[in-house]
Amino acid sequence: MSRTVHCKKYDKELPALAAPPYPGPKGQEIFETVSKQAWGEWQAHQTMLINEKQLNMMNADDRKYLQNQMDRFLNNEDFDRAEGFVPESE
Numbered sequence: 793m794s795r796t797v798h799c800k801k802y803d804k805e806l807p808a809l810a811a812p813p814y815p816g817p818k819g820q821e822i823f824e825t826v827s828k829q830a831w832g833e834w835q836a837h838q839t840m841l842i843n844e845k846q847l848n849m850m851n852a853d854d855r856k857y858l859q860n861q862m863d864r865f866l867n868n869e870d871f872d873r874a875e876g877f878v879p880e881s882e
Contacts, residue, residue: 799827801866806830826866834865837873844874 797808806827812819813831822831841847841861847854864871 797825797827799830800825801830801868802827822866830866834862837865837871838862840874841872845872 795808796805798804799806806829809823809826809828809831812823826834838858838861841858842849847858849855849858861871863869
């Protein structure tokens with residue numbers, strides 16, 4: 793049976809990640825509190841932000857910005873979207 797977590801983004805039990813997405817305490821926290829679905833959505837959104845805002849992952853300020861946006865995204869707070877992005881209507 794697959795492991796599940798109570799996803800903080802969706803506030804319900806969902807399938808979990810297979811392993812922490814990166815090393816350290818932050819990776820472990822994500823592993824324990826974020827679903828596979830929410831992490832996949834963050835990765836897609838992260839790619840849009842990197843491309844649209846031309847972020848350089850060698851730049852510490854850009855990495856800090858992206859980390860902040862990830863926290864906001866996963867905690868259901870206001871987060872930056874790519875310019876001209878129009879979310880699908882529900």
